[in-house]
Amino acid sequence: xxxxLELVHISKNYHEASSxxxxxxxxxxxxxxxxxxSIVGPSGCxxxxxxxxxxxxxxxxxxxxxxxxxxxxxxxxxxxxxxxxWRTIFQNACLGLEIQKKLTEENLSFVHQLLRQYGLxxxxxxxxxxxxxxxxxxAALIRTLAVxxxxxxxxxxxSALDYQTRLYVADEITSIIRLxxxxxxxxxxxxxxxxxxxxxxAVLTRRPAKLQAIHQIEFSPGFKPREAPEFREYFNLIWxxxxxxx
Amino acid sequence: MHETASLEHxxxxxxxxxxxxxxxxxQISLLAAFFGIWEAAAxxxxxxxFIFGQPSQMFKDMIFLAKxxxxxxxxxxxxxxxxxxxxxxxxxxxxxxxxxxxxxFLQKTLNPYLVVLNSLPKTALAPILIVWIGNNVRAVIFTAxxxxxxxxxxxxxxxxxxxxxxxxxxxxxxxxxxLDVLLKVVFPASIPTIANALDINIGLSFVGxxxxxxxxxxxxxxxxxxxxSQILRMSWVMTSIIxxxxxxxxxxxxxxxxxxxxxxxx
Ligand SMILES: Nc1ncnc2c1ncn2[C@@H]1O[C@H](COP(=O)(O)OP(=O)(O)OP(=O)(O)O)[C@@H](O)[C@H]1O
Ligand SMILES: [Mg+2]
Numbered sequence: 001x002x003x004x005l006e007l008v009h010i011s012k013n014y015h016e017a018s019s020x021x022x023x024x025x026x027x028x029x030x031x032x033x034x035x036x037x038s039i040v041g042p043s044g045c046x047x048x049x050x051x052x053x054x055x056x057x058x059x060x061x062x063x064x065x066x067x068x069x070x071x072x073x074x075x076x077x078x079x080x081x082x083x084x085x086w087r088t089i090f091q092n093a094c095l096g097l098e099i100q101k102k103l104t105e106e107n108l109s110f111v112h113q114l115l116r117q118y119g120l121x122x123x124x125x126x127x128x129x130x131x132x133x134x135x136x137x138x139a140a141l142i143r144t145l146a147v148x149x150x151x152x153x154x155x156x157x158x159s160a161l162d163y164q165t166r167l168y169v170a171d172e173i174t175s176i177i178r179l180x181x182x183x184x185x186x187x188x189x190x191x192x193x194x195x196x197x198x199x200x201x202a203v204l205t206r207r208p209a210k211l212q213a214i215h216q217i218e219f220s221p222g223f224k225p226r227e228a229p230e231f232r233e234y235f236n237l238i239w240x241x242x243x244x245x246x
Numbered sequence: 247m248h249e250t251a252s253l254e255h256x257x258x259x260x261x262x263x264x265x266x267x268x269x270x271x272x273q274i275s276l277l278a279a280f281f282g283i284w285e286a287a288a289x290x291x292x293x294x295x296f297i298f299g300q301p302s303q304m305f306k307d308m309i310f311l312a313k314x315x316x317x318x319x320x321x322x323x324x325x326x327x328x329x330x331x332x333x334x335x336x337x338x339x340x341x342x343x344x345x346x347x348x349x350x351f352l353q354k355t356l357n358p359y360l361v362v363l364n365s366l367p368k369t370a371l372a373p374i375l376i377v378w379i380g381n382n383v384r385a386v387i388f389t390a391x392x393x394x395x396x397x398x399x400x401x402x403x404x405x406x407x408x409x410x411x412x413x414x415x416x417x418x419x420x421x422x423x424x425l426d427v428l429l430k431v432v433f434p435a436s437i438p439t440i441a442n443a444l445d446i447n448i449g450l451s452f453v454g455x456x457x458x459x460x461x462x463x464x465x466x467x468x469x470x471x472x473x474x475s476q477i478l479r480m481s482w483v484m485t486s487i488i489x490x491x492x493x494x495x496x497x498x499x500x501x502x503x504x505x506x507x508x509x510x511x512x
Binding site: 055057074075076078079080082084086095096098099100147 | 410412413415416417418419420421422426430431434435437
């Protein structure tokens with residue numbers, strides 16, 4: 001598989017008047033084309049920072065990001081859905097297209113199609129307050145997919161949901177990502193979510209975040225991830241790695 | 247089961263409706279009692295109608311003023327000045343808040359001045375404005391604007407600054423510029439704050455207008471009030487104040503309607 005993206009010796013410090021916070025220390029990592037890579041790490045270790053750096057929103061203090069497949073369009077899904085209350089679901093879904101001035105007939109019908117495909121067609125003209133947490137999360141994903149990014153960055157996109165919805169929505173969103181054949185980097189602090197959803201799991205240490213380990217996840221054929229015998233093994237392995245440094 | 251529920255519900259609705267009517271009746275009776283007692287106290291000479299006014303006399307005065315003194319014209323002037331002052335301060339204030347939001351350096355630099363200006367009683371500046379601008383309607387409108395604009399700037403700016411960082415980040419992730427952030431998130435997210443500022447602004451704008459009219463002394467209810475007190479026609483003063491109350495109520499209603507229009511669909 002080709003690499004989509006490479007992080008080369010990335011470090012990041014935050015400067016404040018009274019202190020310097022070292023958030024990331026020398027992380028090198030590649031993201032392969034079409035894979036779903038999870039990043040797990042203790043809370044506050046620098047996961048969101050890493051995504052911001054990948055997206056280009058924040059410059060690293062040192063190191064570089066190489067995007068190997070052009071055009072490098074990044075879609076970013078944040079911890080909360082942040083649907084705008086003053087826009088309908090359709091208008092929300094078109095936000096990215098609007099900002100990028102790409103409101104063409106073709107793109108608009110693509111958004112309609114996504115909404116239809118993922119069960120939001122009848123809510124197109126409703127406001128976000130009418131939607132359940134899971135539906136809102138789907139709408140947020142559609143807003144991201146609308147601009148046809150080739151890399152998706154997801155920052156704990158399910159953390160605002162309650163546990164049951166969360167299991168369901170996580171499966172749903174990851175299957176959408178697979179269906180759309182996207183490359184995705186998925187940040188979480190939920191180990192089982194990471195193991196169930198992804199091709200590889202990168203484990204970060206406590207702040208300053210360093211790369212602790214990276215695991216290729218493979219399940220026996222014919223099993224759902226969470227029911228496969230390997231699931232517990234991966235879970236325990238990663239749990240121990242996190243625990244040592246927590 | 248269902249039937250008892252709907253019965254319960256209709257009883258509940260009835261109760262709410264009755265309560266609403268009761269409140270309305272009480273409000274009206276309070277007003278009637280106020281004027282009734284006022285009138286009675288004046289008739290039995292408990293209070294001196296020459297100094298405290300008398301509702302029946304005020305009513306006569308209102309008709310007299312309307313016929314001989316162009317009362318409607320004065321009302322129109324005051325109302326016009328107030329609405330104009332209010333619109334200018336809301337629009338200009340929001341615009342200034344946008345500038346300050348845009349340029350953080352400017353915001354930090356001007357902050358102490360805004361805070362001082364905010365606690366200054368702006369009507370104290372009215373006499374200066376009249377010297378500078380002239381003894382005319384423009385000076386009155388200007389007074390109305392300065393009384394309400396600082397509050398507008400500060401409250402709208404607070405609204406802008408409170409918009410969630412992640413919402414801004416979202417626009418940035420799509421490659422949005424600062425202008426996109428302003429137009430797509432910061433401004434629309436602050437519309438409730440701005441709408442709230444409207445109501446306060448109308449009240450302040452009235453204060454500015456009346457003080458301005460006291461000083462400019464040509465037209466308007468403020469002029470009638472100060473003229474009435476100079477020639478010791480207290481009932482004219484009272485009449486003008488009552489009309490001012492009605493205007494304030496009217497304009498408040500207008501502000502609420504405007505607010506609702508701004509917030510529709512949220
Ligand atoms: N803009 C900033 N300025 C200063 N320090 C920051 C800034 N953003 C993050 N930090 C600090 O950097 C560290 C890493 O933050 P980051 O948000 O990347 O962690 P995280 O792993 O995403 O945490 P969480 O699990 O809570 O989402 C934290 O200690 C945080 O306080
Ligand atoms: Mg985070």
